[in-house]
Amino acid sequence: MLKRLRWRSLAVAAATLAAALFTFGAPSGAEAAVPATIPLKFTNNSGRGDPVYIYNLGTLLTTGQQGWADANGTFHAWPAGGNPPTPAPDTSIAGPANGQSKTIRMPKFSGRVYFSYGQKLDFRLTTGGLVQPAVQNPSDPNRNILFNWSEYTLNDSGLWLNSTQVDMFSAPYAVGVQLADGTTKNTGHLKAGGYNAVINALRGQSGGWANLIQTRSDGTVLRALAPGHAVGSGVLPTTVMDDYINRVWTKYSSSTLTVTPFGDQPNTKYFGRVSGNVMNFTNSAGAAVTSFQKPDADSIFGCHKLLDAPNDLIRGPISRTLCAGFNRSTLLVNPNQPDTSSASFYQDSVTNHYARQIHAQMADGKAYAFAFDDVGAHESLVHDGNPQQAYITLDPFS
Template sequence: MLSRRTFVTAGLAAAVTSAPLWSAVTAPRARAAAALPLTLKNNSGSGTVYAYISGADTSGWPGFVTADGVFHRLPNPSSPVTPIPDYAIPLGGSGSQVTVTLHDHIIGGRVWFSADKKIQFFVNPGPGLVQPGFTSSDPNWQTNWTFCEFTYNSANLYANISYVDMVALPVSMATTGAAGAQSVSPLPDGALGAIADGLRAQHTTDGAPWDQLVVTDASGKVVRVLAPGHSPTDFGGYWTGYLNAVWDRYRSTPLTINGQGSIGSYTGTVSGDTIVFAGLNTNGVPFTKPSAIDIFGCASGPLYNSGGDARGAIAARLAAALNRSSLLVAGGGNQPDGVPPSQYYQDPTTNHYARLVHQHASIGYAFPYDDVGPTGAQPVDGHLQDPAPTSWTVALGPGAGGGTTPPPGGVSAYSTIQAESYSAQSGTQNEGCSDTGGGTDVGWIAAGDWLKYTGVDFGSSSPRQFVARLASGAAAGVSGAILARLDSTSGPVIAEIDFANNGGWQNWQTVPANIVGAATGVHDVYLTFGGGSADFVNINWFTFTR
């Protein structure tokens, strides 16, 4: 599994002069042409929205794309923090959209949105784009803005939604192309406020400055929640007690960290104040106790990542274990394979921002190495990747494609629930469907994938059956289970369908399963999938019957 970093800036003094620290490239089945329609949608409910497209050209020179698709290179000023021309792309009222054709490849790109007020951008000598920062002295501090990231080159389009820097206005995305129809759902309704409330409550509990991560505008409205690496207040010795306990544990107990891929595993113990891994060259940067900013940022002090070598891989996985406080739980001496996600964030001292992000948002990195996990586990990032995209849509708010948010009060469990109407998903893709009625089904489903449906109303009496419309063209010997669960990916199983090849990926069959236990009232329904690692089923719709 590749560790990915999200490129972050620290305010007006910081300049971006190069591509992100990671860039996704795969061996393509087709080649991405430099002519991609990018549709920008305002689905926010706000009547005044501005979009921006920033990045660097293939020479690494930063700039902006305007509504006519032209890439404008930034000037190279002699003075720091020089204002740049206004490259805003105004969007109409809620429900409107503007399509911009990208005629050039863009690396290290971002699509930005702001509501009610424009973002002020600046340039430093270099040149380097000065992006909106994370301090109250920044002119964009109370502006309601957000972004997604992308790289569009000759190999592919790779776009992702990340919460490494902050949680703010929701963004959703969709693509079509050689990889089929794909989509990424936005931050769910109410999640921003819930995360803010949770951090304020955590401050009341432990006194740490979690409440300082909540940014409000002049009216008191929450506009974003910062990751703790951008905290305006130092967390000081927040981690001291936990680190002392970890270092004491591994003075006599071996700590094994699997660098994964070709890196292999390294085992070490604490000697003095340093974790020493046998056979690992630390490049002169020993694994001593990190500071709070080292842990939250995953990029400094002993958690400095030296790149794609063994030290970098071990540092990334140690950083992930610290943010999740998974080093003292059962299996904590075997990282990351020995600890399931259900055991993350259980210690009172942990990255509570990451805990709350994952509680309220099913996708999106909450710290730089949030993709580190047990071998074979699904990553948590919300990304789209296509070697030859034919369209890309980015929306402020829901509705770019794929998942849709059910209306207030939820959806009846006894209606036909289209599989593609999920509110969140992991590991799947949408595709065109040839079943009666056509439309879209959800495919590319394997063990570990899941689909979430928010607010499903079972009423006052429990259903008798779960019924799903399924198809499979899986290889011989490949099968899996479709599990209907309540309220989480590890919640109680109320029905199970075991399924294998039934004649083809569009050979649709209606399959019932009896309900186990009971389901009444309103619940989030999760379809989780178990079995082997290969794709084994497509889903068109499902329902419950009494």
């Protein structure tokens, strides 16, 4: 059965921001100047000869209605789905050939721009809406298709556009935005040879990490699964983080973990101590504020379950800090979190090696290799309040 993927933290955060804007009134000035659609220049520098298909899928922030946008940026609501899921309409846009560009338009919603090589993606609709591809599922119809996606939110406050590896590392690409003064910001480019370097490093990493790589029957590498999906589907051991988790629990049974979750609020601190199987947090007045059960690898890699992060001002910010600390293996070397200096990331032998290798091969060091990789601003995101044009560039595989 197909499984719906979670929207990542960026989309949730941007949607929350949009909801606040709608609640408290429309913005003014430059923010209000954001048009109903903006151009997205899609450039194919992949070096591949197979056709490319583009999909622009998302949710209207004003109504919560799910649908898709055509090449002109016109929104179309999905028809009713079924149970079992029924085929979605073909919403593909013919992409540019290698060495060429094509400009489409992005409407104001929170969504994903998918692209696939050589074959169209198979989307389905349930009674609850769109089913996203879930290639950790062996029966997913998109399992043997080479594809990837970018995530974005466009609203009256501007554009947030990112590359993502939260679910998988696959066909390389970068994102960008043109500002009102004509300059551009971009991120997501790999170093020369970076794609193969990530794949080869995972193949050489002991402990089951090689099992993240999925190939087609002809030997074509399609992707590396994110470790959360790999644990969930049984191809990465559930115990892969146990040694580090146990050492963290031992350390903070006799010492205090201090979490200062907001960079602009240095006096807002929470203090964690372990008692048995629980890490309890208090505020500066000594009052209990929240607690966390000892997490497992699935909770850490997915930043969910035992490390759930609601959109509040206490538990969520503490949880996202813990999630970043576990994935980057900084909790033992620094009792003051978040540790935002990348020099200390991934230094323990037990760590998120998937995230470690991806960041190591990014031209600017930035990636979205797990849900809260934006802690300390290490995410591959471009944002502007008055975007003139967006960019997605398909990069070479080698």
